[in-house]
Amino acid sequence: VPSSPRGEAAPTTARALSRVDATAPPARRLRRLVGLAIAAHLTFQVVLPLRYYLRENRRDERFAWRIFSALAIPPYHCDVRVQEFTDDERIGREVDLSRTLHDAWIASLRQGQDAVVERFLHARCGSSSLVAAVEFSRLCRREDHARAPYMRVRRDCRSGAVSAQEELR
Amino acid sequence: MTAWDRYWFGPVAAVRPYVLERTVLFLLALDVWMQFVPHGARYGAGDFNVAHFAWLDAVQPPPSPALYVGLMLIVGGLAWVIACTGGNRALRVLLVALYTYGWAMSRLDAYQHHYLLSLLLGAFVFFPDARAADANDGRTKQVSAWAFVLVAANVAIVYVFTATTKTEAGWASGAVLREVTRSSHWFQSMWSRLLTTGLRDDTSWELVARAVALLQIVIAVAYVAVVRSGGGRARWARPLAWVALAAATGFHGSLLLFTIEIRWFSYYMIALAAAFFLPEVVLRAFVALATFPARTVAQSAERWRSVPAGWQSLAVVAGAACIVALAGSYLDLPGATAAGFIGGGAIATMGLVGGLGNVAERVRCMAIAAAAGALVLGAVVHVWPIRFQYHLYAVADLQRRGEPAQVLAAYEKAEPYAPRGQSRQRQIEALRSRLGAHRDE
Numbered sequence: 274v275p276s277s278p279r280g281e282a283a284p285t286t287a288r289a290l291s292r293v294d295a296t297a298p299p300a301r302r303l304r305r306l307v308g309l310a311i312a313a314h315l316t317f318q319v320v321l322p323l324r325y326y327l328r329e330n331r332r333d334e335r336f337a338w339r340i341f342s343a344l345a346i347p348p349y350h351c352d353v354r355v356q357e358f359t360d361d362e363r364i365g366r367e368v369d370l371s372r373t374l375h376d377a378w379i380a381s382l383r384q385g386q387d388a389v390v391e392r393f394l395h396a397r398c399g400s401s402s403l404v405a406a407v408e409f410s411r412l413c414r415r416e417d418h419a420r421a422p423y424m425r426v427r428r429d430c431r432s433g434a435v436s437a438q439e440e441l442r
Numbered sequence: 443m444t445a446w447d448r449y450w451f452g453p454v455a456a457v458r459p460y461v462l463e464r465t466v467l468f469l470l471a472l473d474v475w476m477q478f479v480p481h482g483a484r485y486g487a488g489d490f491n492v493a494h495f496a497w498l499d500a501v502q503p504p505p506s507p508a509l510y511v512g513l514m515l516i517v518g519g520l521a522w523v524i525a526c527t528g529g530n531r532a533l534r535v536l537l538v539a540l541y542t543y544g545w546a547m548s549r550l551d552a553y554q555h556h557y558l559l560s561l562l563l564g565a566f567v568f569f570p571d572a573r574a575a576d577a578n579d580g581r582t583k584q585v586s587a588w589a590f591v592l593v594a595a596n597v598a599i600v601y602v603f604t605a606t607t608k609t610e611a612g613w614a615s616g617a618v619l620r621e622v623t624r625s626s627h628w629f630q631s632m633w634s635r636l637l638t639t640g641l642r643d644d645t646s647w648e649l650v651a652r653a654v655a656l657l658q659i660v661i662a663v664a665y666v667a668v669v670r671s672g673g674g675r676a677r678w679a680r681p682l683a684w685v686a687l688a689a690a691t692g693f694h695g696s697l698l699l700f701t702i703e704i705r706w707f708s709y710y711m712i713a714l715a716a717a718f719f720l721p722e723v724v725l726r727a728f729v730a731l732a733t734f735p736a737r738t739v740a741q742s743a744e745r746w747r748s749v750p751a752g753w754q755s756l757a758v759v760a761g762a763a764c765i766v767a768l769a770g771s772y773l774d775l776p777g778a779t780a781a782g783f784i785g786g787g788a789i790a791t792m793g794l795v796g797g798l799g800n801v802a803e804r805v806r807c808m809a810i811a812a813a814a815g816a817l818v819l820g821a822v823v824h825v826w827p828i829r830f831q832y833h834l835y836a837v838a839d840l841q842r843r844g845e846p847a848q849v850l851a852a853y854e855k856a857e858p859y860a861p862r863g864q865s866r867q868r869q870i871e872a873l874r875s876r877l878g879a880h881r882d883e
Contacts (some may be wrong), residue, residue, distance in 0.1 A: 307447060346622065
């Protein structure tokens with residue numbers, strides 16, 4: 274491996290990984306090592322988005338390269354609400370989301386992002402010892418009145434159990 | 443060598459990785475300063491956050507505006523220094539780590555191309571250590587750059603998946619494209635004119651939607667094929683490169699004309715396409731032009747050669763550290779002063795370590811680049827309404843969640859930085875009188 278054009282010391286093995294003259298490619302062992310790393314990296318890059326397509330719930334598009342997807346630009350509008358229940362209450366108390374959360378998180382709830390829903394329900398459970406359960410619901414409507422996603426997630430604050438219901442309505 | 447080895451380790455024109463790396467880093471520096479920083483106020487709002495990875499939530503401090511803005515200013519500074527000087531491997535590793543933490547700390551940043559940028563920055567760690575002279579030495583200098591080839595493969599994967607998405611009914615019917623272009627008056631009038639030729643609306647949308655998906659496949663193929671077409675570029679690769687360049691520039695460039703929230707994604711993708719598909723002669727001319735000011739400054743600095751190197755280093759490093767620290771204080775944004783001091787301290791430490799070692803000249807270059815970056819940042823923040831936007835975003839949130847006094851305080855912070863015609867003095871007066879009336883009651 275030739276010395277650096279800046280007159281520094283000859284590159285170490287780590288440097289040689291990337292810095293070689295075209296006429297002097299890396300040694301065979303080094304090539305094999307880098308080749309394996311490349312293969313592993315590319316496999317990961319293919320498997321990561323593929324996992325999205327194998328999932329039943331396709332709301333987490335983060336690493337799926339779904340730019341301009343139907344989730345990002347949906348053909349429906351979703352309303353979300355969160356209700357808190359005490360032990361002896363059948364009808365829950367509505368949480369004023371706009372007073373509680375930043376707008377960007379409300380947008381995530383409208384998209385039905387599971388991690389955000391879960392974390393918010395958990396946070397509401399911790400907001401008061403009187404809260405026995407918290408329920409999130411997301412109702413989407415299409416302009417053409419065709420069926421659109423509906424989602425309901427309920428967290429029991431005492432046991433931590435979460436139940437979810439999803440359907441097209 | 444096996445075919446696999448030849449694909450990854452075969453020669454590429456030195457100018458290509460050089461242009462790709464430096465252009466993306468300059469874009470990134472300006473991107474984080476101009477696009478990320480204004481949104482800093484939402485971090486930690488309402489004491490709620492969800493990181494991109496559950497383990498990160500467990501170990502990180504709760505994000506705050508100061509943490510986010512300070513981090514982004516440092517990320518921009520690092521990107522700037524590496525773009526100007528090439529930096530070193532440690533700085534590149536630091537950049538990819540800090541930048542990735544910047545988006546991963548919260549799902550508030552859900553832009554998919556920020557993950558792509560992390561992949562690019564990761565590849566840059568292993569890019570050939572080239573200078574402008576190497577990339578622009580008049581001959582077609584070639585290097586083995588497997589990380590550059592890997593970027594091509596990665597980008598091809600992105601295009602393949604995004605094209606696959608476009609086979610779904612929502613896109614293939616043209617419905618998403620209709621939605622994206624709905625608010626564009628010029629496009630609507632152009633489309634209406636097109637329909638007067640007798641084309642059917644639905645069929646035309648479907649045709650355009652499918653054409654976009656097809657073009658993305660062509661671009662993906664071009665990335666993996668052209669990158670290995672040899673330094674001088676084989677004859678078969680030239681038309682493919684031009685088609686891919688036109689397709690990528692046309693598609694991503696046209697997105698800039700619509701009101702879709704993808705920030706600078708298009709610029710990055712156009713820069714990538716240019717680095718991979720433009721003829722080398724054009725790239726070399728671009729390097730010559732872009733590095734002309736720096737070369738001129740370097741030549742005029744030759745006269746300082748008479749000053750002993752130790753004193754030179756001391757003056758340069760001390761001056762640069764002060765400029766960076768002062769720039770941080772000037773910005774008047776949460777976390778900026780701390781970022782300035784951290785940057786200044788890092789330069790001073792680097793100067794000390796560099797002075798003891800044999801890389802004094804390199805450290806001087808980095809210090810000068812850091813000082814220049816701090817001045818550019820100061821100028822950018824002065825010219826662009828970055829602080830105004832930052833405080834107005836805070837106002838928008840506080841109007842819903844906060845108290846009127848907090849809204850007033852945010853407005854008052856924004857007002858000194860209001861661009862002409864966008865003063866919020868009327869709102870400030872209204873809030874003041876409202877709060878005064880409350881106090882009187």
